[in-house]
Amino acid sequence: MKKKKDHIIRNKTKLLFLLFGVNTESSPTPTMADKEPQQPEELPIVLVHRLPSFKIPSGPSFRDQLRSQFHMLDPHESPEPYGSFLARHAPFIRVLMTIGPSPISAEFLERLPVLELIVATSAGLDHIDLPACWSRGIVVTNASLAFAEDVADCAVGLLIDVLRRISAADRFVRGRMWPVKENYPLGFKLGGKRVGIVGLGTIGSEVAKRLSAFGCTIAYTSRNKKQSVPFPFYASVRDLAANSDVLVLCCALTKETYHLVNKDVMVALGKEGVIINVGRGSLVNENELVQCLVGGEIGGAGLDVYENEPNVPKELFGLDNVVLSPHSAPGTPESFKAVLQLTVGNLKAFFSNKPLVSVVSNE
Amino acid sequence: MESIGVLMACPMNSYLEQQLENRFKLFRFWTVPDKSSFLASHKDSIQAVVGNAFAGADAKLIEALPKLEIVASFSVGLDKIDLAKCKEKGIRVTNTPDVLTEDVADLAIGLMLAVLRKLCESDRFVRSGKWKSGQYVLTTKFTGKRVGIIGLGRIGMAIAKRAEAFSCPISYYSRSEKPEIKYKYYPSVVELAANCDILVVACALTTETHHIINREVIDALGPKGVLINIGRGPHVDEPELVSALVEHRLGGAGLDVFEHEPEVPEELFALDNVVLLPHVGSGTVETRQAMADLVIGNLEAHFLEKPLLTPVV
Numbered sequence: 001m002k003k004k005k006d007h008i009i010r011n012k013t014k015l016l017f018l019l020f021g022v023n024t025e026s027s028p029t030p031t032m033a034d035k036e037p038q039q040p041e042e043l044p045i046v047l048v049h050r051l052p053s054f055k056i057p058s059g060p061s062f063r064d065q066l067r068s069q070f071h072m073l074d075p076h077e078s079p080e081p082y083g084s085f086l087a088r089h090a091p092f093i094r095v096l097m098t099i100g101p102s103p104i105s106a107e108f109l110e111r112l113p114v115l116e117l118i119v120a121t122s123a124g125l126d127h128i129d130l131p132a133c134w135s136r137g138i139v140v141t142n143a144s145l146a147f148a149e150d151v152a153d154c155a156v157g158l159l160i161d162v163l164r165r166i167s168a169a170d171r172f173v174r175g176r177m178w179p180v181k182e183n184y185p186l187g188f189k190l191g192g193k194r195v196g197i198v199g200l201g202t203i204g205s206e207v208a209k210r211l212s213a214f215g216c217t218i219a220y221t222s223r224n225k226k227q228s229v230p231f232p233f234y235a236s237v238r239d240l241a242a243n244s245d246v247l248v249l250c251c252a253l254t255k256e257t258y259h260l261v262n263k264d265v266m267v268a269l270g271k272e273g274v275i276i277n278v279g280r281g282s283l284v285n286e287n288e289l290v291q292c293l294v295g296g297e298i299g300g301a302g303l304d305v306y307e308n309e310p311n312v313p314k315e316l317f318g319l320d321n322v323v324l325s326p327h328s329a330p331g332t333p334e335s336f337k338a339v340l341q342l343t344v345g346n347l348k349a350f351f352s353n354k355p356l357v358s359v360v361s362n363e
Numbered sequence: 364m365e366s367i368g369v370l371m372a373c374p375m376n377s378y379l380e381q382q383l384e385n386r387f388k389l390f391r392f393w394t395v396p397d398k399s400s401f402l403a404s405h406k407d408s409i410q411a412v413v414g415n416a417f418a419g420a421d422a423k424l425i426e427a428l429p430k431l432e433i434v435a436s437f438s439v440g441l442d443k444i445d446l447a448k449c450k451e452k453g454i455r456v457t458n459t460p461d462v463l464t465e466d467v468a469d470l471a472i473g474l475m476l477a478v479l480r481k482l483c484e485s486d487r488f489v490r491s492g493k494w495k496s497g498q499y500v501l502t503t504k505f506t507g508k509r510v511g512i513i514g515l516g517r518i519g520m521a522i523a524k525r526a527e528a529f530s531c532p533i534s535y536y537s538r539s540e541k542p543e544i545k546y547k548y549y550p551s552v553v554e555l556a557a558n559c560d561i562l563v564v565a566c567a568l569t570t571e572t573h574h575i576i577n578r579e580v581i582d583a584l585g586p587k588g589v590l591i592n593i594g595r596g597p598h599v600d601e602p603e604l605v606s607a608l609v610e611h612r613l614g615g616a617g618l619d620v621f622e623h624e625p626e627v628p629e630e631l632f633a634l635d636n637v638v639l640l641p642h643v644g645s646g647t648v649e650t651r652q653a654m655a656d657l658v659i660g661n662l663e664a665h666f667l668e669k670p671l672l673t674p675v676v
Contacts, residue, residue: 149530150504152506153480153505153506153529154476154480156472157473157480157482157505158482160472160477161473161476161482161486164469164473164643164646165643166470166474166482166483166638167477167482167483169640170638170639173640173641174639178624182374183374186647186648186651188648188649189466189650190469191465191469192649209528210528213527214465214472214525214528215465309494310495312489312494323482324485324489324490325482325485325486325500326488326500328481328499328500328502331500331501331502332480332501332502332503332504334503
């Protein structure tokens with residue numbers, strides 16, 4: 001278990017390195033840019049919440065922009081023990097910024113009595129105990145806005161790939177099979193497909209906008225029917241599946257949505273149905289998904305997320321009707337630049353009493 | 364119509380073959396070992412040829428079939444049919460326009476996403492188990508990229524409509540500016556290439572558009588540019604494309620068509636920034652059936668002396 005976590009952390013650290021050009025695994029060489037502002041105590045305080053192996057990426061973009069405007073309090077940069085550092089500063093900490101999937105539990109929140117805002121740098125917030133935040137009146141912002149376009153693009157790309165067999169056909173050509181077999185098996189048309197979107201939030205709406213242009217019809221399920229949306233609403237994911245050719249999963253992972261898509265839903269989707277998951281692995285019962293794919297109960301799947309990342313069920317590796325990507329839907333430099341802007345935007349708005357940019361609704 | 368000889372140039376679709384067999388006297392040309400003696404003995408019965416993007420009716424075949432009345436192509440492109448010869452001899456020609464427009468446009472967008480977001484590469488990455496050793500695949504955003512389209516016909520317009528949903532600014536090149544179109548027009552392919560991130564070939568293959576993608580165009584597109592070809596292989600000077608990709612003078616390519624299909628340049632197999640497809644632009648169950656129905660419909664209309672459904676000549 002520990003080993004797996006280490007892998008994930010190493011992956012993320014590497015990603016930050018790629019994005020910001022700084023190797024966060026070793027101590028950065030001090031430079032002019034790393035110097036604290038002259039009187040940081042006059043700047044608004046922001047607690048940095050991260051696992052010890054995660055650091056705020058330095059370099060001209062991320063670190064400097066934050067440090068020039070905020071007093072970034074980072075317990076892991078202090079020689080003082082974590083507990084006493086936190087206890088000493090807690091009376092002044094109104095804002096917390098999370099980097100990566102650092103867990104925030106109800107017990108942790110107890111230690112921050114005046115906390116008002118959590119600024120998260122991810123789209124999904126399954127690492128944060130949201131009900132605990134809301135019961136304490138703490139507002140949470142996320143980064144869906146920054147990632148929405150890239151994640152929606154990836155969802156559409158995975159769907160076209162599955163239906164038109166792009167990755168499998170690329171394998172066929174590279175495997176030098178074309179001159180041997182001549183006719184490659186036919187794929188399926190995207191136009192006219194009934195697409196059911198599970199979770200019509202920021203990302204789901206971007207998916208709907210894109211797929212409408214391909215002549216797909218859109219329907220959705222979510223916690224509540226949205227008055228401003230023209231698409232048909234289904235109260236249950238099973239009913240949505242029964243009336244769809246494709247399910248696109250882009251809702252948040254919560255207690256209620258854990259294993260939302262199970263065998264029953266997949267059978268309702270049908271033998272030619274396709275599942276696209278760009279949300280979280282645990283939205284789907286992965287064992288049942290594998291069974292349904294291997295047994296032909298559903299037609300195909302495009303998966304960016306898995307229950308036990310970076311472990312992917314081996315049974316999927318031999319299938320031509322699935323496309324697999326390594327949780328890379330939000331992984332573009334453009335997305336991460338947007339996350340920085342959004343983070344700074346939320347922090348500035350909070351300290352100047354302006355409306356926050358990306359508040360997570362507790363409805 | 365059972366007595367009418369129909370020559371099918373190559374295998375293309377089992378549903379079409381079956382439908383032809385039910386209605387006509389079907390000859391499968393690819394199964395014939397000695398083509399010239401076959402043509403000599405059946406020249407009086409073959410009145411129709413069914414071709415496609417790979418095999419059609421060249422001057423030699425047309426000359427060998429004196430009773431030929433119609434060439435019905437199971438494709439949009441007619442570059443395997445000698446149209447001038449058909450016109451001269453009064454032979455009718457039909458194709459299958461429109462029905463495959465959406466599929467080809469979908470595939471063009473699919474290729475753009477696959478190249479920019481490295482979908483095939485990341486699929487290989489996961490399947491090979493490399494994810495566990497902790498490497499990430501960093502990719503390029505698609506939304507908002509400038510898309511340049513060569514040939515703003517039905518397929519080009521369908522690509523534009525889809526790319527607009529990704530907030531991509533659209534520009535185009537065609538023989539003449541289309542005043543009713545809001546997209547930006549460039550009077551040369553080089554100018555278009557210099558002003559877009561993704562260049563897609565969606566025009567017909569003619570003598571004018573042969574090698575329309577040459578060294579100069581590739582250089583204008585540049586090391587971050589991506590070329591998408593869902594037209595025909597000979598639109599692109601393939602050796603120039605291959606060397607540009609190998610030397611990183613071009614950012615990437617998504618190719619459904621090649622100059623010498625089914626041969627694909629060996630150098631491409633080693634590249635991660637290309638996506639290679641076996642000419643499947645219209646390769647969906649739904650569309651192939653619609654195309655087959657159109658071929659049958661054209662042949663029936665012709666032999667019943669009714670107006671052709673989709674005549675070209």
